[in-house]
Amino acid sequence: MGLVTRKKVFSIMALCAMVGLLLFPVIVSLPSLAIGADAPDAAKKEEAKVEKGRDVYYKTEGIVVGAPAPKTVDGPRDYPRYNFESRVLLWFANQQHLYYGSFVLAVPIFCMVVEFMGVVTKDKALAKRYDQLAYDFIKISLTAYSLTAVLGGILIFTFLTLYPAFFGYLSSIFRPVMHIYALMFVAESGTLYIYYYGWDKMKEGFLKWIHLSMSVILNIIGTLLMFLANSWIGFMMSPAGVDEQGRFLGNIWHVLHTALWNPLNLHRILGNMAFGGGVVAAYAAYKFLASKTDEDRAHYDWMGYIAMALGVAFLIPLPFAGYWLMREVYAYRQQMGITLMGGLLAWLFIIQATMIGILFLSTNYYLWQAMGRMRGAEKYQRYIKYLVFILACGYLVFITPHTMVMTPAELKAMGGQQHPVLGNYGVMSAKNGGINVIITTTVLSFVWYMRGNKVSTVSWSKFGNIFMGCFFFFAYINIIGLAIYGYYIPANVRVGLSVPQVATTLSCLFFMFALNSVMMKGAKQMGPIEWGKISARSQYALIMLATAFTWMMGLMGYIRSSVRLFWHVNEIMRDNSPWAYTHTVGFAANMISFNVLFFWISILFVFWLGSLAAKKAPVDAKAGVPGSAPQPAGSH
Amino acid sequence: MKALMSVGALVGAIALLLLVGMILDVVPSNTVRLVEGYMPIQMLLEVACFVAGFTGLSYMLSSMGMAVPRFWQGIGFWAFVLLYLKFRVYPPIPFSVRAMYGTVSLVAVFMWVSANEDDWKKFKQPIMNVLDAQSGANKMLRYAYLVLIPVLVGFTSFNAMKPKSEEPIELRTVHPAPPASTKVHGKTYTLQTSQNPYRVNPEGKFDQEYSNKLIVEQGMGRLMAPNANPWDEKNQGYLKYVKEGGEIFFQNCHFCHGDNLNGRGLHAFAFNPIPANFTDPGTIAQLQETFIFWRVAKGGIGLPNEGFPWASVMPPWEQHLTVDEIWKVILFEYWHTGYYPRTWD
Numbered sequence: 001m002g003l004v005t006r007k008k009v010f011s012i013m014a015l016c017a018m019v020g021l022l023l024f025p026v027i028v029s030l031p032s033l034a035i036g037a038d039a040p041d042a043a044k045k046e047e048a049k050v051e052k053g054r055d056v057y058y059k060t061e062g063i064v065v066g067a068p069a070p071k072t073v074d075g076p077r078d079y080p081r082y083n084f085e086s087r088v089l090l091w092f093a094n095q096q097h098l099y100y101g102s103f104v105l106a107v108p109i110f111c112m113v114v115e116f117m118g119v120v121t122k123d124k125a126l127a128k129r130y131d132q133l134a135y136d137f138i139k140i141s142l143t144a145y146s147l148t149a150v151l152g153g154i155l156i157f158t159f160l161t162l163y164p165a166f167f168g169y170l171s172s173i174f175r176p177v178m179h180i181y182a183l184m185f186v187a188e189s190g191t192l193y194i195y196y197y198g199w200d201k202m203k204e205g206f207l208k209w210i211h212l213s214m215s216v217i218l219n220i221i222g223t224l225l226m227f228l229a230n231s232w233i234g235f236m237m238s239p240a241g242v243d244e245q246g247r248f249l250g251n252i253w254h255v256l257h258t259a260l261w262n263p264l265n266l267h268r269i270l271g272n273m274a275f276g277g278g279v280v281a282a283y284a285a286y287k288f289l290a291s292k293t294d295e296d297r298a299h300y301d302w303m304g305y306i307a308m309a310l311g312v313a314f315l316i317p318l319p320f321a322g323y324w325l326m327r328e329v330y331a332y333r334q335q336m337g338i339t340l341m342g343g344l345l346a347w348l349f350i351i352q353a354t355m356i357g358i359l360f361l362s363t364n365y366y367l368w369q370a371m372g373r374m375r376g377a378e379k380y381q382r383y384i385k386y387l388v389f390i391l392a393c394g395y396l397v398f399i400t401p402h403t404m405v406m407t408p409a410e411l412k413a414m415g416g417q418q419h420p421v422l423g424n425y426g427v428m429s430a431k432n433g434g435i436n437v438i439i440t441t442t443v444l445s446f447v448w449y450m451r452g453n454k455v456s457t458v459s460w461s462k463f464g465n466i467f468m469g470c471f472f473f474f475a476y477i478n479i480i481g482l483a484i485y486g487y488y489i490p491a492n493v494r495v496g497l498s499v500p501q502v503a504t505t506l507s508c509l510f511f512m513f514a515l516n517s518v519m520m521k522g523a524k525q526m527g528p529i530e531w532g533k534i535s536a537r538s539q540y541a542l543i544m545l546a547t548a549f550t551w552m553m554g555l556m557g558y559i560r561s562s563v564r565l566f567w568h569v570n571e572i573m574r575d576n577s578p579w580a581y582t583h584t585v586g587f588a589a590n591m592i593s594f595n596v597l598f599f600w601i602s603i604l605f606v607f608w609l610g611s612l613a614a615k616k617a618p619v620d621a622k623a624g625v626p627g628s629a630p631q632p633a634g635s636h
Numbered sequence: 637m638k639a640l641m642s643v644g645a646l647v648g649a650i651a652l653l654l655l656v657g658m659i660l661d662v663v664p665s666n667t668v669r670l671v672e673g674y675m676p677i678q679m680l681l682e683v684a685c686f687v688a689g690f691t692g693l694s695y696m697l698s699s700m701g702m703a704v705p706r707f708w709q710g711i712g713f714w715a716f717v718l719l720y721l722k723f724r725v726y727p728p729i730p731f732s733v734r735a736m737y738g739t740v741s742l743v744a745v746f747m748w749v750s751a752n753e754d755d756w757k758k759f760k761q762p763i764m765n766v767l768d769a770q771s772g773a774n775k776m777l778r779y780a781y782l783v784l785i786p787v788l789v790g791f792t793s794f795n796a797m798k799p800k801s802e803e804p805i806e807l808r809t810v811h812p813a814p815p816a817s818t819k820v821h822g823k824t825y826t827l828q829t830s831q832n833p834y835r836v837n838p839e840g841k842f843d844q845e846y847s848n849k850l851i852v853e854q855g856m857g858r859l860m861a862p863n864a865n866p867w868d869e870k871n872q873g874y875l876k877y878v879k880e881g882g883e884i885f886f887q888n889c890h891f892c893h894g895d896n897l898n899g900r901g902l903h904a905f906a907f908n909p910i911p912a913n914f915t916d917p918g919t920i921a922q923l924q925e926t927f928i929f930w931r932v933a934k935g936g937i938g939l940p941n942e943g944f945p946w947a948s949v950m951p952p953w954e955q956h957l958t959v960d961e962i963w964k965v966i967l968f969e970y971w972h973t974g975y976y977p978r979t980w981d
């Protein structure tokens with residue numbers, strides 16, 4: 001057997017091993033399913049003896065197979081503690097695990113995309129750069145992966161030692177799921193290590209495709225892992241598969257597939273991707289600022305750009321996924337929705353809006369700065385001030401609180417709780433308009449960036465430009481018009497208006513990107529993109545982007561968790577610890593900031609560790625990096 | 637282009653004069669009125685006009701060889717935003733919101749002046765000149781800043797730490813989370829699914845569409861829809877009950893919530909916070925009728941534990957009104973304000 005054939009056989013074996021690892025947890029769980037299949041027969045025989053219960057969500061009848069949710073009392077049995085607030089300790093452990101978990105789940109997806117781009121790119125130098133970039137990505141996540149596992153262990157110990165009654169109940173419901181989760185984790189680890197360490201051995205031809213297939217499997221496992229973990233929080237917020245006493249009714253699918261599971265899954269996938277992009281972009285920005293040579297600056301400038309573009313690609317649909325989640329929350333329990341959006345936690349949503357605005361503002365600012373490294377992009381610079389104005393107006397509307405913070409004297413001067421002018425911006429109709437204006441403007445900035453150093457040579461370019469201009473103009477008119485119209489119609493119709501607004505924004509995104517790409521095919525280049533010749537301010541914008549992502553993730557996690565108020569499992573298991581109250585906004589903000597700070601300090605350490613174990617970068621790949629290199633066709 | 641810029645410059649000059657008049661209290665803030673129903677977009681359009689005007693002015697001055705340096709353009713625009721919010725918009729905006737807007741506009745100005753290297757250099761130049769202190773005037777300015785900035789920081793700190801006799805700022809929750817169901821006069825109502833039994837057509841059948849067509853129309857003021865006069869004796873169904881609800885409202889509610897339902901009744905300013913303003917698009921317009929039913933029936937004392945203290949003196953009206961009367965008064969509130977209750981279909 002020749003060397004190449006042997007390599008191929010080993011690679012296929014490795015791929016099969018991964019598929020086996022992926023299927024392993026499912027196979028292991030089959031016997032339990034088989035037992036479950038026998039159970040109805042047994043149940044029929046003893047029908048008279050078995051107790052039945054009604055599912056709190058699905059309203060179906062089922063045989064009670066679990067114990068009721070424990071009625072906890074404040075004391076060392078149910079709530080053992082240190083001389084410190086247990087909830088805060090758990091919050092910290094949970095948040096850190098989530099940050100790292102999100103990061104290590106997101107980065108392999110980037111890796112897959114970038115590696116694929118490298119494989120399909122015809123330009124060899126560029127393909128090598130993509131491959132190196134994908135390798136850099138996975139290298140960063142590998143060290144973080146171990147830390148994620150360690151933090152997961154800390155989290156479980158925290159649960160077991162501080163909330164034993166609650167965790168005991170949760171694990172009694174999710175017992176098979178937790179085992180599958182653990183096995184999936186083994187599969188994820190095995191796949192990741194084969195993928196990483198097989199990089200050099202499988203870098204060409206057929207083997208490269210096998211390697212790429214491994215990244216697909218790796219990501220499938222990662223995504224399934226996240227879905228399983230999401231089912232636990234979904235159950236805590238909107239329980240199903242149990243009766244009113246919290247007794248498990250034997251249908252594990254009902255327990256998994258709760259009212260909020262799917263919206264949470266989608267929201268978390270997009271959120272993880274955006275977050276992962278932000279962190280990698282910040283890493284690149286840090287390396288850029290610390291670079292001593294033009295070559296390094298060019299490489300990290302390019303890396304930052306790619307990571308930012310990937311992150312923002314997932315940031316744009318994120319608000320819509322969030323909207324779907326909130327819609328489902330309202331549909332599940334009206335009071336939960338009101339507590340979130342109009343009640344106790346409403347102020348946190350104003351902070352969230354502020355953070356979302358910062359994300360989009362930072363992205364736009366980065367793109368404008370990035371136009372500075374292109375010859376020919378000057379023609380757009382004079383119009384940037386108008387984009388700033390539109391963005392600022394959208395942002396101001398988006399962050400305006402409906403109930404304002406004010407002194408009693410101000411309240412009297414204003415004549416009521418709501419301001420007659422600005423109060424109008426505090427409702428959903430205006431806010432939908434605000435965020436859609438912001439996103440559409442971001443799309444416009446991207447379009448300008450994409451055509452910055454190019455002049456279209458297609459015969460219909462003039463018509464194309466006018467068409468694009470009109471498209472954006474009418475998109476703005478439509479979004480703003482619908483936002484105003486929303487004040488004069490019933491709430492259920494108003495909620496539906498978000499569909500045409502979102503459709504308008506997404507049309508801008510897809511049609512304009514597609515049209516622009518067609519127009520710019522074979523376009524005249526005004527000059528190359530001078531990678532590395534970007535202002536330092538742009539890199540701070542990337543760091544700002546990543547910090548805002550991190551902060552917002554912490555905030556939204558807190559909001560999602562707090563909405564259960566004094567319930568461990570909503571309406572099933574009450575939290576009787578002394579900490580079953582909602583923190584003040586100030587305390588929560590400080591805690592989130594602490595978590596963010598800790599994460600960034602620890603991840604800097606991880607980056608440093610990664611650089612210690614750095615694989616010696618191939619000299620030829622580095623030499624091919626920007627500056628003198630051709631522009632990456634797919635990079636803008 | 638020149639003509640367009642000239643018009644812009646004229647608009648800018650007039651707008652600036654008006655704003656200066658308002659700042660100096662020579663021109664009242666409401667000289668150009670903010671029209672109810674158009675206010676949300678009117679304010680933004682007004683600011684857009686100012687921006688267009690400033691662009692025109694800048695162009696004209698530049699053509700005349702008197703270009704305003706980028707530094708002063710940035711600072712000037714930020715000052716304009718702060719002054720506009722303080723002196724143009726009425727009633728006065730609370731400081732917390734002005735601070736938010738001021739910060740955002742400062743960020744926007746920074747983004748504008750630093751969007752490209754040329755602009756950024758132009759903007760930084762006066763600052764760098766002062767720091768470099770190559771001329772006598774700049775040297776003087778540098779010394780002045782050396783003294784003034786610490787004094788300003790000190791004064792701000794002193795002011796922040798100084799004990800104040802004002803009542804503290806409140807961060808209130810306006811919409812309490814309702815329970816899943818509520819028991820009134822012995823009957824349990826599920827908030828998600830219950831309906832107002834008086835929202836009916838002349839045949840006596842529940843008809844949301846029918847009642848939606850008859851509410852007061854909004855626009856520049858509120859006007860009754862044609863053929864929708866509740867005081868018509870021949871009315872049957874919805875409008876008949878609106879009238880009955882109105883009578884209950886004026887016998888019981890208007891003392892606090894006001895005869896325009898805007899929360900400014902006779903006794904309103906004896907309370908802190910003042911009663912809810914139903915004409916605001918963020919109160920009853922956002923809520924289900926059953927939410928209002930629960931709030932009216934249980935009053936301030938029936939509000940949930942979370943978010944305490946609510947500081948609501950609303951009486952539990954179930955002690956004074958029948959269930960039917962509560963539903964009718966809610967019907968009237970929606971009719972009068974021209975809002976539709978939230979539904980989930």
